[in-house]
Amino acid sequence: MIPLILAGLGAAFVLIGTLGILRLRDVYSRLQASGVSDTAGTGLILIGLVVWKGWQPHDATLLLLLVLLLFTNPIATHSIAKSAFTRGHRGEPE
């Protein structure tokens, strides 16, 4: 039951992030939507997969994948935002 709740929560985060990417108005808002909710959603889905069916040998690989995503995803988001800002791209005014 708990793995399904965790994975469902992760899927909800992913859906909210998709909505944000499709509907928000400039690059920085979309980066805000995608960076935060993708890390949370994918992390929750991976934690749900780890606790599913008890301890198995491939859970170590899943934890490695989780740590790798937690490190790389904010760095990639920051890199895209820094690239856009350095090239002089400004967001839409309110």
Add this chain to the structure above:
Amino acid sequence: MTIVEGILLLSLAAILWRLLAGPTPWDRLLAYNSASNRVVAVLAIAAVTAGRSVVLDVAVVYVALSFLGIVVLARFMERGGVNR
């Protein structure tokens, strides 16, 4: 878990629209980042559901390569293309 996988695939299809129609190149890079995250989640769910742990190694390599590609492309666009 199958429902979660279906939600992820639908979300991936919706992200591909931003990848094709993004107004700026950074929108496309952002959509590529999000799409690779969803692909990794789908790979992990498929691996655990089918009991094939080889697919998890594929997912680890996919994360590393997509991170490298995104950072290199962002640096490339930051420096202004091939002319600098």
